[in-house]
Amino acid sequence: MLRFGDKDAVLKKSVQWWNPGKTRQWQKDGIDLVIGKREGYYLYDMNGKQLMDLHLNGGTFNLGHRNPEIISTLKNALDEFDIGNHHFPAITRAQLAEELGGCTPNSLKYSIFSSGGGEAIDVALKCARYATKRKKIVSVKFAYHGHTGLAVSLGNERYSRPFLGEGAPGEFIHVPFNDVQAMEAALSREDVACVIMETIPATYGFPLPEKGYLYAVKQLCEKYGSLYIADEVQTGLLRTGKLWGIEHYGVEPDILVTAKGFGGGIYPIAATIVSERAGQWMNEDGFAHISTFGGSELGCIVAMKVLEISQRKEVIENVDYVSRYLRAGLETIKKQNADFFVGIRQLGVVMGLEFAQPEGAKQVMRALYNNGVWAIYSMLDTKVLQFKPGLLCDQNYCDELLSRCELSIRQAARALV
Numbered sequence: 001m002l003r004f005g006d007k008d009a010v011l012k013k014s015v016q017w018w019n020p021g022k023t024r025q026w027q028k029d030g031i032d033l034v035i036g037k038r039e040g041y042y043l044y045d046m047n048g049k050q051l052m053d054l055h056l057n058g059g060t061f062n063l064g065h066r067n068p069e070i071i072s073t074l075k076n077a078l079d080e081f082d083i084g085n086h087h088f089p090a091i092t093r094a095q096l097a098e099e100l101g102g103c104t105p106n107s108l109k110y111s112i113f114s115s116g117g118g119e120a121i122d123v124a125l126k127c128a129r130y131a132t133k134r135k136k137i138v139s140v141k142f143a144y145h146g147h148t149g150l151a152v153s154l155g156n157e158r159y160s161r162p163f164l165g166e167g168a169p170g171e172f173i174h175v176p177f178n179d180v181q182a183m184e185a186a187l188s189r190e191d192v193a194c195v196i197m198e199t200i201p202a203t204y205g206f207p208l209p210e211k212g213y214l215y216a217v218k219q220l221c222e223k224y225g226s227l228y229i230a231d232e233v234q235t236g237l238l239r240t241g242k243l244w245g246i247e248h249y250g251v252e253p254d255i256l257v258t259a260k261g262f263g264g265g266i267y268p269i270a271a272t273i274v275s276e277r278a279g280q281w282m283n284e285d286g287f288a289h290i291s292t293f294g295g296s297e298l299g300c301i302v303a304m305k306v307l308e309i310s311q312r313k314e315v316i317e318n319v320d321y322v323s324r325y326l327r328a329g330l331e332t333i334k335k336q337n338a339d340f341f342v343g344i345r346q347l348g349v350v351m352g353l354e355f356a357q358p359e360g361a362k363q364v365m366r367a368l369y370n371n372g373v374w375a376i377y378s379m380l381d382t383k384v385l386q387f388k389p390g391l392l393c394d395q396n397y398c399d400e401l402l403s404r405c406e407l408s409i410r411q412a413a414r415a416l417v
Contacts, residue, residue, distance in 0.1 A: 006046075007032075007034050007045070007046040007047055010034050010046065011023060011027075011032075011034065029362065029365070029366070030366045030369065030370075031365075031366075031369055032045075033045055033051070033369075033374070034046045036048075038053075038065035038066060039064075039065055039066055040064045040065060040066075041053050041056075041061075041064055041065070041389070041390050041392075041393060041397060042065070043065070043374060049372070050372055051369070051372055051373060051374040052372060052373045052374065052397070052400070052401055052404065053065070053374050053390075054368075054373055054374060054375040054386075054387060054388060054389060054401070055374055055375055055376045055386065055388060056261075056388050056390060057260070057265075058202065058233070058234050058260050058388075059233075059234050059237070059239055059260045059261045059388065060260045060261055060263070060265050061261070061265040061390065062237055062238070062239065062260075062261035062264075062265075062310075062390055062391050063261070063264055063265070063306065063309060063310075063390065063391060063392060064265075064390055064392055065265060066265070066266075067264055067265065067266070069305060069309065070264040070265070070266045070302060070305055070306065070309075071266060073301060073302060073305040074266055074267060074298065074301070074302055077297075077298050077301040077302075078298070081297045081298055081301065082297065082298065083293060083296035083297060083298060083299075084295075084296060084297035084298075086290060086291060086292050086293075086294060086295060087290070090295070090297055090300075091297075092295075092297040092300035092301055092304075093113065093295045093297070093300055095300070095304065096111065096113075096271075096295075096300040096303055096304050096307075097110070097111035097113075099304060099307055100271060100273050100307075101273070103243060103307065103311065104244065104256055104273050105244070105246070105247070105251075105252040105253060105256065106252060107252035107253060107254060107275050108252075108253070108254075108255075108256055108273045108274060108275055109273075109274065109275060109276045109279060110273070110274050110276070110279035110282065111271050111272070111273050111274075112127075112271065112272045112273075112274065112279070112289070112294075113269060113270070113271050113272075113291065113294040113295030113299075113300070114259070114269075114270040114271070114272065114291055114294040114295075115268050115269065115270065115291065115293040115294050115296075115299075116146075116148075116259060116268055116270050117146050117233045117257065117259030117260060117270050118145075118146025118147050118148030118151045118152075119146075119148055119270065119291065119294065120233075120257045120258075120259050120270035120271060120272045121145045121146045121148070121150070121151040121154070121196070121231065121233075121257055121272075122146075122148050122149055122150045122151055123272040123289060124194075124196070124229045124255045124257050124272045124274070125137060125150045125151070125193070125194065125196070125229075126150075126289065127227075127255060127272070127274050127278040127279060127281070128193045128194035128226075128227040128229065128254070128255065128278060129193045129194075130278070130280075130281045131193075131227060131254075131277050131278045131280065131281075132193045132194070132225060132226065132227060134191055134192060134193040134225075134226075135171055135193060136170065136171055136172075136173060136191055136192045136193060137150075137153075137154065137171070137172055137173070137192070137193055137194055137195075137196065138173045138174075138175060138183070138186045138187065138192050138194070138195045138196070138226070139154040139155070139172070139173075139174055139175075139195070139196050139197075140174065140175060140176070140177045140197065140198070140201060140204075141156070141174045141175065141176055141177065142155075142156050142177070142201065142203070142204040142380045142381070143155050143156070143174075143177075143196075143197075143198055143201050143203070143204065144156065144198070144201070144202065144203035144204070144379075144380070145196060145198070145231055145233075146233075153171075153172045154172060154196060155203070156203075156380055173186050173192070177201060177204070177207060177209075178207070178209065178210045178213050180213065180216045180217070180220075183195070183216075183217055183220055184220050187220050187221065187223075187224040187226055188224060190224050190225055192224065192226045193226060193227065194221075194226055194227040194228065194229050194254075194255070195217060195220075195221055195226055195227075195228055195229065196229040196231055197214065197217065197228070197229070197230060197231060198231045198233075198234065198235065199214070199230060199231070199232060199235040199240075199244075199245035199246050199248075199249070200234075200235050200240070200245060200347060200350055202234040202235075202350075202378075202386065203378060203379050203380050204378060204380050204381055205345070205352045205354070205378035205380070205381035205383075205384030205386075206345045206350060206351065206352030206378070206384065206386070207345065207352075208345055208346075208347060209249060214246070214249040214251050215249055215250050215251055217251075218251045218252075218253070221254075227254035227255060227275075227278060228251065228253045228254050228255070229253060229254065229255040229256075229257065230244070230245075230246045230251070230253035230255070230256045230257070231257050232244050232245055232246065232256055232257060232258050233257060233258065233259045233260050233270075234260065234350070235347075235350060236256075236258045236261070236262075237258065237261045237262065237306065237307075237310050238310045238311075238315065238316065238319055238348075238391055239261075239319075239348055239349055239350050239388075239391070240347045240348035240349075240350055241316075241319055241320055241323060241347070241348035241349075242348075243310060243311065244256065245347065245350075248347065254274070254275045254277070254278055255272060255273070255274045255275065255278050256272075256273045257270070257271070257272050257273075258270065258271050258273075259271075261306065262303050262306060263299060263302055263303060263306070264302050264303075264305065264306045266302055267296070267298055267299045267302040267303075268293075268299065269294075269295070269296065269299030269300065269302065269303050270294075271303075310391070315391055315392065318391065318392065318393075319348055319349060319391050320348075322349060322389060322391075322393050322398060323346070323348050323349055325395065325398050326349075326351075326389060326398055326401070326402065327344065327346060327351075329398070329402035329405075330344055330351075330353070330387075330402070330405070331344070333402070333405060333406050333409055336406070336410070337409050337410060337413050339356065339413070340355055340356050340357075340360065340409070340412070340413035340416070341353065341354075341355060341356075341409055341413070342354050342355060342356050345384070349388065349389050349390070349391065350388065351386075351387040351388065351389075352378065352384045352385065352386060352387065353384065353385040353387050354383060354384050355383050355384070355385070355412075356383070357383060357416055358382060358383050359377075359382045359383065360382075360383050360412070360416065361377035361378065361381075361382055361383055361384050361385040362377050362382055363412040363415060363416055364377075364385050364408060364409055364412040365377050365385060366412070367407075367408035367409070367411045367412040367415070368404065368405065368408040370408075371404045371407055371408045371411075372404060373401065373404050373405065373408065375387060375388075389401070
């Protein structure tokens with residue numbers, strides 16, 4: 001049974017029993033948040049402070065906190081289903097896999113389910129290694145693909161070094177983003193299993209792919225026999241204005257990964273959708289990879305509702321409207337603070353706000369928090385604020401958000417003078 005004490009007691013317990021370093025760091029950053037009530041695109045601190053949620057836990061809450069349709073779907077499913085048995089075929093898994101086959105690029109066929117994004121990335125890498133009979137993996141410097149066994153080696157050393165040291169020599173190769181020549185140099189020996197790309201690298205501050213870059217990477221993969229993995233954990237499920245961010249760039253990946261928002265913020269589920277070649281191992285030995293909670297039947301039912309909502313005409317139109325409306329408002333704020341607020345990186349409702357000072361986004365984060373908005377700076381580029389509104393925001397919400405942002409950015413600029 002949950003025991004609700006006061007906020008200070010929760011913070012003390014978190015230091016003592018949960019994660020002392022993370023708890024203390026947020027306190028140091030001026031974020032003393034312990035989430036209590038949550039609803040729609042709002043969070044409430046245990047002490048009642050209201051916050052507009054502009055972080056959405058990396059897109060987990062694309063459709064809002066405690067979305068009523070998703071909760072109703074799960075409640076109804078509980079009348080008949082539980083997590084199921086991962087060893088056997090299931091109505092729910094078969095139907096969700098079929099639906100994913102119908103709404104992902106034509107290059108993809110089989111769906112392999114996991115309980116979270118890191119696990120789903122690990123599955124993708126294993127499939128690529130199986131299909132190519134190679135071990136090396138190329139990723140982008142300053143990328144982030146999760147914290148699990150293989151995934152942690154793909155990202156910045158900040159995440160991998162504490163657990164893996166230097167890792168296996170030459171097995172994980174990191175190249176600069178938007179550098180086609182560096183990518184070709186990494187692939188040209190024809191010993192790389194795959195290239196894994198966040199369509200827009202989130203933890204790096206949402207730098208956008210240059211025109212033709214992702215397409216060129218896919219062409220190099222084909223030339224040198226490597227597979228292309230699209231990490232759509234943060235850019236998928238309509239966040240860019242299309243169901244999958246990779247659709248903007250004319251690339252049909254060999255493998256696509258979705259997670260976070262796939263469970264609607266209610267039930268954890270992730271999927272790795274693979275080409276016939278990358279999934280051929282399942283014809284040879286379907287027991288070669290198993291996941292007890294991957295593809296939970298309850299999770300599958302929730303994910304199908306998420307896919308259905310994310311493909312509604314009115315939701316697609318709303319994302320387009322919110323993207324344009326907020327961009328116009330942010331451009332006005334940028335003009336008013338031109339020496340401090342220097343750039344907007346955007347594709348749909350995936351946005352990064354760039355500030356002139358190296359840690360400018362940290363200062364803006366604090367000001368926003370004080371003014372009732374929760375947004376986080378990019379961990380690997382602290383001059384960029386992650387600005388990630390939800391898919392279902394309305395104009396009133398956007399107006400209030402822009403008002404609070406205008407005040408907060410002005411205050412942060414003054415504080416840094």
